[in-house]
Amino acid sequence: MTTTPRKQIILAAYVGGVNEHTLWEHPEAGSQIAFDTFRHVAQTAERGRFDYFFLAEGLALRERAGKVFDHDIAGRPDTLPVLAALAGVTEHIGLVGTLNATFNEPYELARQLLSLDHLSGGRAGWNVVTSWDAFTGQNFRRGGFLPREERYSRAEEFVRTVRELWDSWADDAIVADKTTGEFLADASAGAFSHTGAQFDIEGRFTVPRSPQGQPIIVQAGVSPQGRDFAAANSDLIFSPYSRLPEARDFYVDIKSRARAHGRNPDHLKIIPGAGFVIGDSVADAEEKARHILEQQLTDRTVQVTLEQVWNRDLSDYDIDGPLPDVDPDPEAAPIIQGRAFIYQDRFETVRKWRELADAKNLTIRGLAAEISPRAQFIGTPAQVADGLDDFIQNDGADGVVLGGHFTPGGLDEFVDTVVPILQERGSLRTDYSGTTLRDNLGIPVPERVGELAATA
Amino acid sequence: MTTNDKIRLGIALEGAGWHPSAWREPSSRPRELFSPAYWTDLVRLADRGHIDFATIEDSFGLQSSRPFEPDDRTDEVRGRLDALLLAARLAPVTERIGLIPTVTTTHTEPFHVSKAVATLDYASLGRAGWQPKVSGRADEARHVGRRDIPEIVDYNNDPAVQAVVAELFAEAADVVEVVRRLWDSWEDGAEIRDVATDRFLDADKLHTIDFASERFSIRGPSITPRPPQGQPVVAALAHAELPYRFAATSADLVFVTPLDVASAASILDQVRDAEASVAREGEPLRVYADIVVFLDGEEPAAARLARLDGLGRPLTSDTRIFTGSAGELAEEIEALAALGYSGVRLRPGVLTDDLPRIVEDLVPALRHREALAVEDAPVSLRTRLGLPTTVPNRYSPALAG
Numbered sequence: 001m002t003t004t005p006r007k008q009i010i011l012a013a014y015v016g017g018v019n020e021h022t023l024w025e026h027p028e029a030g031s032q033i034a035f036d037t038f039r040h041v042a043q044t045a046e047r048g049r050f051d052y053f054f055l056a057e058g059l060a061l062r063e064r065a066g067k068v069f070d071h072d073i074a075g076r077p078d079t080l081p082v083l084a085a086l087a088g089v090t091e092h093i094g095l096v097g098t099l100n101a102t103f104n105e106p107y108e109l110a111r112q113l114l115s116l117d118h119l120s121g122g123r124a125g126w127n128v129v130t131s132w133d134a135f136t137g138q139n140f141r142r143g144g145f146l147p148r149e150e151r152y153s154r155a156e157e158f159v160r161t162v163r164e165l166w167d168s169w170a171d172d173a174i175v176a177d178k179t180t181g182e183f184l185a186d187a188s189a190g191a192f193s194h195t196g197a198q199f200d201i202e203g204r205f206t207v208p209r210s211p212q213g214q215p216i217i218v219q220a221g222v223s224p225q226g227r228d229f230a231a232a233n234s235d236l237i238f239s240p241y242s243r244l245p246e247a248r249d250f251y252v253d254i255k256s257r258a259r260a261h262g263r264n265p266d267h268l269k270i271i272p273g274a275g276f277v278i279g280d281s282v283a284d285a286e287e288k289a290r291h292i293l294e295q296q297l298t299d300r301t302v303q304v305t306l307e308q309v310w311n312r313d314l315s316d317y318d319i320d321g322p323l324p325d326v327d328p329d330p331e332a333a334p335i336i337q338g339r340a341f342i343y344q345d346r347f348e349t350v351r352k353w354r355e356l357a358d359a360k361n362l363t364i365r366g367l368a369a370e371i372s373p374r375a376q377f378i379g380t381p382a383q384v385a386d387g388l389d390d391f392i393q394n395d396g397a398d399g400v401v402l403g404g405h406f407t408p409g410g411l412d413e414f415v416d417t418v419v420p421i422l423q424e425r426g427s428l429r430t431d432y433s434g435t436t437l438r439d440n441l442g443i444p445v446p447e448r449v450g451e452l453a454a455t456a
Numbered sequence: 457m458t459t460n461d462k463i464r465l466g467i468a469l470e471g472a473g474w475h476p477s478a479w480r481e482p483s484s485r486p487r488e489l490f491s492p493a494y495w496t497d498l499v500r501l502a503d504r505g506h507i508d509f510a511t512i513e514d515s516f517g518l519q520s521s522r523p524f525e526p527d528d529r530t531d532e533v534r535g536r537l538d539a540l541l542l543a544a545r546l547a548p549v550t551e552r553i554g555l556i557p558t559v560t561t562t563h564t565e566p567f568h569v570s571k572a573v574a575t576l577d578y579a580s581l582g583r584a585g586w587q588p589k590v591s592g593r594a595d596e597a598r599h600v601g602r603r604d605i606p607e608i609v610d611y612n613n614d615p616a617v618q619a620v621v622a623e624l625f626a627e628a629a630d631v632v633e634v635v636r637r638l639w640d641s642w643e644d645g646a647e648i649r650d651v652a653t654d655r656f657l658d659a660d661k662l663h664t665i666d667f668a669s670e671r672f673s674i675r676g677p678s679i680t681p682r683p684p685q686g687q688p689v690v691a692a693l694a695h696a697e698l699p700y701r702f703a704a705t706s707a708d709l710v711f712v713t714p715l716d717v718a719s720a721a722s723i724l725d726q727v728r729d730a731e732a733s734v735a736r737e738g739e740p741l742r743v744y745a746d747i748v749v750f751l752d753g754e755e756p757a758a759a760r761l762a763r764l765d766g767l768g769r770p771l772t773s774d775t776r777i778f779t780g781s782a783g784e785l786a787e788e789i790e791a792l793a794a795l796g797y798s799g800v801r802l803r804p805g806v807l808t809d810d811l812p813r814i815v816e817d818l819v820p821a822l823r824h825r826e827a828l829a830v831e832d833a834p835v836s837l838r839t840r841l842g843l844p845t846t847v848p849n850r851y852s853p854a855l856a857g
C-alpha cells in the first residue's frame with residue numbers, strides 16, 4: 001500500500017493594519033504602528049513555524065468625498081524598515097513586503113530588497129502590486145502617470161529588471177584577500193545594462209549577490225493579465241480565493257498556466273488570505289464569529305462598501321432597508337479613494353448584488369454581511385485544523401495567509417491551539433528545514449541571468 | 457559648562473573604515489561587510505560606549521576613488537547595503553545610540569523617504585535621524601534612468617555645472633521641506649479610537665500638505681502618523697557656501713570639514729553667515745566637525761597610517777586627519793567646543809581598530825575632563841543632542857492661528 005505524503009501547509013502571518021476587518025474596538029487591540037506590535041506577531045508566527053510574515057501596502061490614506069475615512073484603522077509604518085527591524089528580532093521567519101511597481105524605480109527597490117535579504121540572512125520577499133491610480137499618484141513626484149492597461153507591462157519589465165540587478169554580482173565576486181589586496185575578483189561586479197520599453201538604465205549595482213540567490217517574488221491580482229504575470233514571474237500568489245470549489249478552479253488554472261510557461265508547477269505556490277475563529281465548541285465559535293462580523297460592519301463601513309461600487313453618496317439610504325434603487329454613477333468623480341480593489345464593472349456588480357439580495361431577502365446591512373470576507377475556518381481548534389488541512393490536501397491552495405481579527409494578539413490562539421494539532425497530523429513541520437525563505441518554501445534559486453548570458 | 461555646552465560624539469560608519477585599505481587590517485572583517493553581525497557588533501559597541509549617534513554613508517553609486525565618477529579599482533571595498541534599512545535592522549538591537557542613515561534627495565520620492573525615516577523613529581523609539589544627500593553623479597542618474605545629470609568635470613570654472621549643482625541643492629531643499637511637512641501631516645493625538653462615535657481618527661487632525669514648487673507637487677497626508685520625535689533629526693554634510701545655505705534652510709545639524717583650528721573658526725563664521733542669509737528661524741544650526749581618526753594603540757597611529765598608505769591608494773580627505781593619542785584628540789575636541797562647535801563626528805580610519813579605541817580611550821578621557829554630555833538612560837535623539845523635544849506642529853491650530 002502506498003500513501004501519498006501529506007502536503008505541507010505553508011503559513012504566513014499578516015498584520016492587517018489598515019482596513020475595516022481588524023477590530024480596533026477589541027479590548028485587547030493594540031497599536032497598529034508601534035514596533036512592538038510587529039515584533040509580537042512576527043515572533044508568535046515564528047513560534048508557530050510560519051513560513052513568512054507579511055505586510056500589505058497602501059500609498060494614500062483612504063478618503064470618502066475628499067475627507068479621510070475616520071472610522072476604520074488608518075495609519076501604518078513603512079513596509080521595508082519594519083521588515084528590516086524585524087530581521088533583528090527573529091531568526092527564521094521570512095519577511096515579505098508589498099511594494100508597488102508603479103510608484104518605485106527598479107534600481108532603488110532592487111537595492112532595498114536585496115539589502116533586506118542580506119540583513120535577514122536570506123529571508124526577504126516582494127509582493128508585487130500594480131495599483132496605479134492618479135489619486136495615489138498625487139503623493140509622488142512623478143504623479144499618476146500610468147494608464148491602467150500598462151501597469152502589468154511596467155510590472156513585468158520592472159520585475160525582470162530587478163532580477164537582472166540582483167544577478168549582476170557573481171557568487172564569487174568578492175575575494176577580499178587581505179594578503180594580495182584583491183577585494184573584487186574583477187571590475188565588472190554589478191555591471192548591468194537594461195534597455196526596454198519601460199526602463200533604460202545602465203551602470204553598476206551596489207549590492208552583492210543575495211544569501212538566497214534572489215528574494216522571493218509574490219504576486220497579488222486575479223485578472224487574466226495578473227494570472228499570466230504570476231505564472232511567468234512569481235514564486236507565490238497571494239490570492240483572494242479561500243473556499244472550495246472556486247479556490248480549486250483558480251489553483252488548477254494557475255498551475256496549468258505555470259506549466260505552459262515551462263515551469264514546474266510545484267515551484268509556484270498559491271496562498272490565499274484566510275480568517276479563523278476559535279471557540280470552545282462550534283456554537284461558541286459561531287457566536288464569536290457573528291459578534292466579530294457585527295463589530296466589523298458598522299453603519300458607516302456598510303455605507304462605504306456600497307458607495308465604492310455605486311460611486312454615489314448613499315448616506316440617505318436606510319442601512320436596514322432595501323438596496324438603493326438608483327444606478328451606479330461611473331461618470332462622477334470617485335467618491336471613495338485609496339482602495340486597492342477597484343471594481344471593474346459597477347453595473348455588473350450591482351446586478352449580482354441585487355440578485356443576491358432578492359434571493360435572500362437582504363437589507364443593505366444583510367448584503368454587506370453576505371459579501372464581506374468572513375472567516376473560513378470556524379470551530380474548535382480541532383475543527384479549524386481539520387478544515388484548513390482538508391482545504392490544503394484537496395488542492396484548494398498550498399497554504400494560507402492568516403490575520404487575527406485584532407492586533408497584535410489575534411494570532412496567538414491559533415499558534416497555541418491549532419498549530420500543535422497540524423504538526424501532530426504531519427501537515428506542518430515542527431522545525432524550520434533551512435535557513436532561507438526559499439529553503440523553507442521548497443522553491444529553488446532561479447538560474448543567474450548573467451550565467452545564462454555567459455553560457456549562451 | 458551646562459549640558460548644552462557639553463560635547464556630543466558621533467561616529468561615521470563607512471565599510472571597513474575611512475582608509476581605502478582599512479579592510480586589509482588583521483582585525484577587519486571584509487567578508488562580513490554585508491552581514492548584519494558585523495554592523496551589530498560595531499554599533500552595539502558604540503551604543504554601550506556612550507557615542508551619541510552613528511551616521512551611515514550611502515549612495516546610489518559604487519564607492520570610487522574619484523569624486524564625481526566611478527572607477528574600476530578592485531583593491532578597495534566596493535558595494536554597500538541600503539543605509540536606511542541597515543539603520544532599521546540596528547534599531548531594535550540597540551538602546552541609546554541615534555541612528556542617522558544617508559538617503560539621497562536627487563532620485564528618491566520624498567513620500568517614501570518621509571515614511572521610511574518616520575518608521576525608523578518608531579522602531580528605534582525616537583532615535584532616528586536622516587542625512588539628506590545630493591547626488592551629483594552622472595552614473596547614478598543613469599542607474600535610475602529618469603533624468604540626465606551632466607558629468608562634472610570642472611566645477612570651479614564651469615558655470616553650467618555650477619547651475620546644475622545649485623538646482624540639485626534647491627531640489628534637495630524641496631525634498632526636505634516635503635518630508636518635514638509629511639511628518640507634521642498627522643497632529644499628535646489624531647488617533648482617538650472613540651467607540652461611542654465609531655471614529656478611529658479625528659479627521660480634522662490630518663492635513664494635506666499641498667506642496668507645490670516648480671519641481672514637483674505632493675498632496676499628502678502621510679500614511680504614517682507623526683513619528684515619536686515629531687521631527688526626526690536632519691543632518692547635512694557641507695563643505696561650501698551653497699551646502700551651508702542648504703543646511704541652514706533644511707537641517708538641524710551640519711557636519712563640516714575643518715582642516716585645523718583656524719579653518720574651524722572661519723567655517724563656523726561662514727555657517728552663521730549662511731543662517732543669516734537664509735533668515736533661519738528657531739534653533740541655531742548645531743555644528744559638528746568631522747575628524748578622520750587613527751588612535752595610538754600597540755602601534756603608534758602615525759606609523760599605522762603610514763603603513764596603510766603604503767598598501768595601496770594613500771588616504772586623502774576633505775577634513776582633518778588626526779593621528780595620535782586619545783588625550784591629544786580630547787584636547788582638540790575641547791578646542792573645537794570652545795569655538796562653539798556642538799561636537800564632532802569621528803570617521804574611524806579602521807572601524808574595527810579605531811572604534812574600540814574611541815570607546816575605550818577617548819570617551820573616558822573626555823569624561824574625565826567632564827567635557828562630555830552624558831546621557832545614560834535611553835532617550836530620544838533630540839534629547840541626546842540637546843535639541844528641543846516638544847516640536848511644534850505647523851498644522852496644529854495653535855500655530856496655524
Ligand SMILES: Cc1cc2nc3c(=O)[nH]c(=O)nc-3n(C[C@H](O)[C@H](O)[C@H](O)COP(=O)(O)O)c2cc1C
Nearest residue numbers: 056057098129130131220221222223226238239340
Ligand atoms: C489578495 C490581494 C491582495 C492585494 N494587496 C494589495 C496591497 O496590499 N496593496 C496594493 O496596492 N494592492 C493590492 N492588491 C491589488 C493588486 O495589486 C491589483 O492592483 C489589483 O488586484 C488589480 O489587479 P488585477 O486586475 O490583476 O486583479 C491586492 C490584490 C489581491 C488580489
